[in-house]
Amino acid sequence: MKKNFLVILTIFIFSCGASSDDKKHNTKETVDTVLFVEVAGNQGFTAVADSSKSANTKTSDIEYIKEKDGRMYTKLTGRYKDSLVVLLDVEEGDVCYEALEQKDYNGDGYDELCVELINGCGGNCCGNSLQIFYFDGEKFGATESYGWDWDGIKIKTENGKTYFMVQTINAGYNNSEVCGDKVETFVFEDFKLKLVDLKTEKEVEAVLDFTFENYGKGFVEYDIDNDGKLDKITGGYFERWGCLSDVKIIFANGKTFAFNSSADRVGVLDTKTKNYQDLVLDCEDIYVWDGNGYVPKQ
Numbered sequence: 001m002k003k004n005f006l007v008i009l010t011i012f013i014f015s016c017g018a019s020s021d022d023k024k025h026n027t028k029e030t031v032d033t034v035l036f037v038e039v040a041g042n043q044g045f046t047a048v049a050d051s052s053k054s055a056n057t058k059t060s061d062i063e064y065i066k067e068k069d070g071r072m073y074t075k076l077t078g079r080y081k082d083s084l085v086v087l088l089d090v091e092e093g094d095v096c097y098e099a100l101e102q103k104d105y106n107g108d109g110y111d112e113l114c115v116e117l118i119n120g121c122g123g124n125c126c127g128n129s130l131q132i133f134y135f136d137g138e139k140f141g142a143t144e145s146y147g148w149d150w151d152g153i154k155i156k157t158e159n160g161k162t163y164f165m166v167q168t169i170n171a172g173y174n175n176s177e178v179c180g181d182k183v184e185t186f187v188f189e190d191f192k193l194k195l196v197d198l199k200t201e202k203e204v205e206a207v208l209d210f211t212f213e214n215y216g217k218g219f220v221e222y223d224i225d226n227d228g229k230l231d232k233i234t235g236g237y238f239e240r241w242g243c244l245s246d247v248k249i250i251f252a253n254g255k256t257f258a259f260n261s262s263a264d265r266v267g268v269l270d271t272k273t274k275n276y277q278d279l280v281l282d283c284e285d286i287y288v289w290d291g292n293g294y295v296p297k298q
Helices: 002-016 020-030
Strands: 034-040 043-048 062-069 072-080 083-089 096-103 112-118 128-135 140-142 146-149 154-158 161-168 182-189 192-200 208-211 219-222 231-238 243-250 256-258 265-273 276-281 285-289 294-296
Touching: 062 096, 072 112, 072 128, 083 140, 128 161, 128 182, 146 182, 208 219, 208 231, 208 243, 231 265, 243 265, 265 285
Parallel strands: 034 062, 146 161
Antiparallel strands: 034 043, 062 072, 072 083, 072 096, 096 112, 112 128, 128 140, 128 146, 154 161, 161 182, 182 192, 208 265, 219 231, 231 243, 243 256, 265 276, 276 285, 285 294
16 A cells, blocks of 8 residues: 555656646647736736637747836837847837737737827827837838827727727827818738728818917907907917917907817808807817807707
8 A cells, every 4th residue: 555655656746847848838838929028117027818729829929028117108129039129219219108909910920019109208298199010020110100199099890800090180289280180090901001091171161260370469350240340259379289279259249258168260151140150160160159159060
């Protein structure tokens, strides 16, 4: 009985003492894809995809290593086997970023990393941009960046294809462009972001405009309430943001109406509502008189 016990114990010890090579081999067969390594000071972790899947994919050879300085991601490094390549680094003049999704978008076996570039690095001066980093089998690369987005880049997948939607909104530091806002939709093909859909705003023509170009006078005049007397559209100019501020209408009878938001333009249209001229703010936002004040046209 004692002899049998020793035999069993010996087998157990032999089984637990598998070589380090065998352990590495077994791990490689069960771990799927290393998504990214995140480093914050001396603390770090490696996020791993579903470990129940096979690792027979080229993606397991690469990593996107994210490094954080405080609350912002400031450095991105690509690893292929034992080689490291810096892809983004604030200290080298790049911008901060947020990783949105890692996925093999083009079916080549290697994951791409979709990021939102934080052009203001935490400040409110600037919109954000879309960019994708990739490994083409030989080297890491990056697409051109697109957008000046204030609402967040959208990613959606339909019928097995992934679409990236980014806005370009003409707002922010020293930006006084009136029109030109757009929404672009891209797909990732041939290691580039390919435009597949474009929506742009269309300027509503006005008979008179109050913009940053003529704010120096402080006002423009027009008979807005059609009482035969000239009324004033007035406001200041916020140079940092390139827009009109404190916009209001001073009617000839002494009444006033103030808008609650800033605008790049206030235009008087040749159409009327309740005998008051309709107005346009910015490029295409139409406001009409409801009897008490101006409200967005429904």
